Amino acid sequence: xxxxxxxxxxxxxxxxxxxxxxxxxxxxxxxxxxxxxxxxxxxxxxxxxxxxxxxxxxxxxxxxxxxxxxxxxxxxxxxxxxxxxxxxxxxxxxxxxxxxxxxxxxxxxxxxxxxxxxxxxxxxxxxxxxxxxxxxxxxxxxxxxxxxxxxxxxxxxxxxxxxxxxxxxxxxxxxxxxxxxxxxxxxxxxxxxxxxxxxxxxxxxxxxxxxxxxxxxxxxxxxxxxxxxxxxxxxxxxxxxxxxxxxxxxxxxxxxxxxxxxxxxxxxxxxxxxxxxxxxxxxxxxxxxxxxxxxxxxxxxxxxxxxxxxxxxxxxxxxxxxxx
Amino acid sequence: xxxxxxxxxxxxxxxxxxxxxxxxxxxxxxxxxxxxxxxxxxxxxxxxxxxxxxxxxxxxxxxxxxxxxxxxxxxxxxxxxxxxxxxxxxxxxxxxxxxxxxxxxxxxxxxxxxxxxxxxxxxxxxxxxxxxxxxxxxxxxxxxxxxxxxxxxxxxxxxxxxxxxxxxxxxxxxxxxxxxxxxxxxxxxxxxxxxxxxxxxxxxxxxxxxxxxxxxxxxxxxxxxxxxxxxxxxxxxxxxxxxxxxxxxxxxxxxxxxxxxxxxxxxxxxxxxxxxxxxxxxxxxxxxxxxxxxxxxxxxxxxxxxxxxxxxxxxxxxxxxxxxxxxxxxxxxxxxxxxxxxxxxxxxxxxxxxxxxxxxxxxxxxxxxxxxxxxxxxxxxxxxxxxxxxxxxxxxxxxxxxxxxxxxxxxxxxxxxxxxxxxxxxxxxxxxxxxxxxxxxxxxxxxxxxxxxxxxxxxxxxxxxxxxxxxxxxxxxxxxxxxxx
Numbered sequence: 001x002x003x004x005x006x007x008x009x010x011x012x013x014x015x016x017x018x019x020x021x022x023x024x025x026x027x028x029x030x031x032x033x034x035x036x037x038x039x040x041x042x043x044x045x046x047x048x049x050x051x052x053x054x055x056x057x058x059x060x061x062x063x064x065x066x067x068x069x070x071x072x073x074x075x076x077x078x079x080x081x082x083x084x085x086x087x088x089x090x091x092x093x094x095x096x097x098x099x100x101x102x103x104x105x106x107x108x109x110x111x112x113x114x115x116x117x118x119x120x121x122x123x124x125x126x127x128x129x130x131x132x133x134x135x136x137x138x139x140x141x142x143x144x145x146x147x148x149x150x151x152x153x154x155x156x157x158x159x160x161x162x163x164x165x166x167x168x169x170x171x172x173x174x175x176x177x178x179x180x181x182x183x184x185x186x187x188x189x190x191x192x193x194x195x196x197x198x199x200x201x202x203x204x205x206x207x208x209x210x211x212x213x214x215x216x217x218x219x220x221x222x223x224x225x226x227x228x229x230x231x232x233x234x235x236x237x238x239x240x241x242x243x244x245x246x247x248x249x250x251x252x253x254x255x256x257x258x259x260x261x262x263x264x265x266x267x268x269x270x271x272x273x274x275x276x277x278x279x280x281x282x283x284x285x286x287x288x289x290x291x292x293x294x295x296x297x298x299x300x301x302x303x304x305x306x307x308x309x310x311x312x313x314x315x316x317x318x319x320x321x322x323x324x
Numbered sequence: 325x326x327x328x329x330x331x332x333x334x335x336x337x338x339x340x341x342x343x344x345x346x347x348x349x350x351x352x353x354x355x356x357x358x359x360x361x362x363x364x365x366x367x368x369x370x371x372x373x374x375x376x377x378x379x380x381x382x383x384x385x386x387x388x389x390x391x392x393x394x395x396x397x398x399x400x401x402x403x404x405x406x407x408x409x410x411x412x413x414x415x416x417x418x419x420x421x422x423x424x425x426x427x428x429x430x431x432x433x434x435x436x437x438x439x440x441x442x443x444x445x446x447x448x449x450x451x452x453x454x455x456x457x458x459x460x461x462x463x464x465x466x467x468x469x470x471x472x473x474x475x476x477x478x479x480x481x482x483x484x485x486x487x488x489x490x491x492x493x494x495x496x497x498x499x500x501x502x503x504x505x506x507x508x509x510x511x512x513x514x515x516x517x518x519x520x521x522x523x524x525x526x527x528x529x530x531x532x533x534x535x536x537x538x539x540x541x542x543x544x545x546x547x548x549x550x551x552x553x554x555x556x557x558x559x560x561x562x563x564x565x566x567x568x569x570x571x572x573x574x575x576x577x578x579x580x581x582x583x584x585x586x587x588x589x590x591x592x593x594x595x596x597x598x599x600x601x602x603x604x605x606x607x608x609x610x611x612x613x614x615x616x617x618x619x620x621x622x623x624x625x626x627x628x629x630x631x632x633x634x635x636x637x638x639x640x641x642x643x644x645x646x647x648x649x650x651x652x653x654x655x656x657x658x659x660x661x662x663x664x665x666x667x668x669x670x671x672x673x674x675x676x677x678x679x680x681x682x683x684x685x686x687x688x689x690x691x692x693x694x695x696x697x698x699x700x701x702x703x704x705x706x707x708x709x710x711x712x713x714x715x716x717x718x719x720x721x722x723x724x725x726x727x728x729x730x731x732x733x734x735x736x737x738x739x740x741x742x743x744x745x746x747x748x749x750x751x752x753x754x755x756x757x758x759x760x761x762x763x764x765x766x767x768x769x770x771x772x773x774x775x776x777x778x779x780x781x782x783x784x785x786x787x788x789x790x791x792x793x794x795x796x797x798x799x800x801x802x803x804x805x806x807x808x809x
Contacts, residue, residue, distance in 0.1 A: 126566065
């Protein structure tokens with residue numbers, strides 16, 4: 001089985017799907033000739049040409065708006081937004097149009113896109129190259145949000161996302177684009193949307209996490225083990241729709257839950273998970289649910305390692321929850 | 325594939341542009357559809373047809389299919405036939421076409437043409453230039469600077485260039501995280517900034533640190549921002565080069581493209597509403613003209629005749645995407661027509677032309693005549709930033725013709741010729757900059773990181789309860805590894 005990093009895995013998925021389905025079109029800024037600023041689309045332009053791998057004008061609103069038009073026409077567009085921080089000029093098209101197309105047309109116009117975009121901090125990117133904006137999309141009915149943590153999931157989830165009938169925001173944690181390496185099955189396979197993965201089993205505390213922070217959670221879990229605390233780490237993989245069954249099953253087992261996410265605390269996905277846990281497993285809880293998150297401030301440059309919910313902040317939360 | 329854009333050099337016999345087609349931007353299946361010449365505006369079409377045969381006879385060379393670009397010398401009347409008649413040019417300071425033929429290069433610039441921009445575009449008849457080929461100044465557009473002013477600006481441009489190069493090195497050494505500079509665009513930025521009055525405001529994109537320095541921002545302040553330390557006025561919150569300098573009437577830099585354009589229009593509009601004598605100069609690149617904000621900013625400014633000068637640094641690239649992917653129009657300047665904003669093209673690497681054109685635009689704004697769109701034709705000699713390697717998408721050879729138009733040597737040659745500069749001056753300036761920068765870096769590196777509390781300040785004017793709570797939690801809690809830097 002080949003070893004790949006996340007960039008290679010995503011590249012592999014795109015190539016595979018573009019060969020399999022000639023309706024697939026990749027478009028975005030710098031995606032063509034140079035293969036993307038992170039080189040995720042490298043080689044696709046040479047193989048598929050300017051009609052299917054398109055360097056667009058500098059306009060996120062234009063990329064997504066025209067991609068919606070292409071999707072309505074019957075193509076399968078996979079537009080890229082270079083950094084999720086720059087997605088906001090397209091927010092109107094995503095929220096007002098893409099999310100509501102199927103619903104408002106009584107099913108006559110399903111609009112299907114996969115919007116690929118790098119998310120997350122830890123690369124000295126400051127306010128505008130570090131955001132993790134899932135909450136701003138989940139809160140708009142009609143959008144699915146996916147965030148892989150490793151290459152094998154990235155390839156399988158992207159293939160599923162492209163084949164899913166609904167619009168998907170495919171978040172790629174840029175901090176681990178190259179750092180995350182692993183075995184990736186050759187050829188065509190999918191990882192289903194809406195299914196979380198229990199990466200580490202444990203009976204004392206559940207940690208719910210996604211993206212680059214998975215590795216921080218695992219590190220904290222190892223450190224907690226030295227204190228006799230066994231942590232179960234659940235990698236969501238699909239942020240919306242949530243795999244609520246896996247989460248609740250785990251919480252019922254441990255009775256204690258910590259949610260970890262980079263995005264700011266208030267109204268983050270963590271608050272939704274905690275609400276659902278309270279609603280569905282209240283009597284199983286032995287401690288108040290905790291959240292270890294970014295702060296309610298813009299993402300800082302110099303102090304980014306203090307901002308991110310890294311292992312040194314996750315560990316005390318696990319320990320406190322376990323010992324409550 | 326769209327027609328090649330802004331160069332006016334065309335073979336009128338068969339309507340084909342004289343340039344070789346740009347294969348590199350097709351990939352896959354190669355060049356397809358025929359390249360279409362621009363259609364001149366209705367009023368000039370008859371002239372276009374009438375002079376077609378004259379052009380054919382007067383052109384120095386005829387195209388052959390395998391030929392790369394040849395320069396065609398334009399007879400005077402021809403300049404009118406391609407849509408750049410008086411109606412499309414600013415109403416003040418007419419830029420008569422009469423001198424442009426004298427400005428055409430004396431030699432063929434048959435450089436490789438897979439570049440996004442061809443430098444001979446700068447020799448199109450409508451582009452305002454002051455430097456003549458022999459290095460003298462065209463009196464028709466010479467802004468009439470004193471010699472000491474030119475020397476000052478030369479030093480300022482050279483300082484900006486040296487700082488740029490050293491900051492890139494600093495990033496490669498891992499001592500700062502990032503730098504985004506203006507290599508090659510010094511005349512464009514400094515010339516235009518110099519043309520402003522003291523009360524005028526600058527709305528930068530993110531490449532214009534040199535304009536902030538020109539407006540008195542201390543170098544230490546800039547370097548502290550590069551290091552994001554406790555002395556950084558932005559408190560280490562933003563990436564390097566994302567400065568602000570209110571004292572110098574220089575706005576706050578952000579990363580998203582084009583957002584400053586609508587804001588600059590609004591600021592100018594406010595000044596007009598308040599009857600204040602003030603104009604704004606807003607910088608953006610060719611890529612930004614594709615943004616929503618470009619359209620909206622220009623539109624609002626045109627409707628309300630806001631005193632704003634829109635300065636498009638057409639430097640050929642938006643990271644790896646060339647100018648031809650940003651517009652289907654022949655020039656960027658002509659986009660102004662759609663908004664009721666007069667546009668003008670200028671040689672962005674000609675310090676004097678930049679000053680002249682910007683001064684004229686500010687004067688228009690000050691007289692209540694509204695906005696102007698300046699398309700400064702220049703070239704991004706370096707990569708997009710320290711995170712970009714331009715070798716991945718543009719061969720070094722494409723830079724050669726633009727190096728010949730490097731704005732700094734052009735002014736240097738002029739000053740040397742008039743005896744206002746000695747050959748040892750450069751070395752002296754370099755030594756000065758090195759010493760100055762070294763001191764600033766030492767001070768910056770020795771300063772601590774911003775205190776943790778600063779993370780939570782300025783989110784709002786006052787700290788609400790939730791930020792007090794989060795701050796206390798952070799401060800009480802464990803520190804990250806390698807806290808401090």
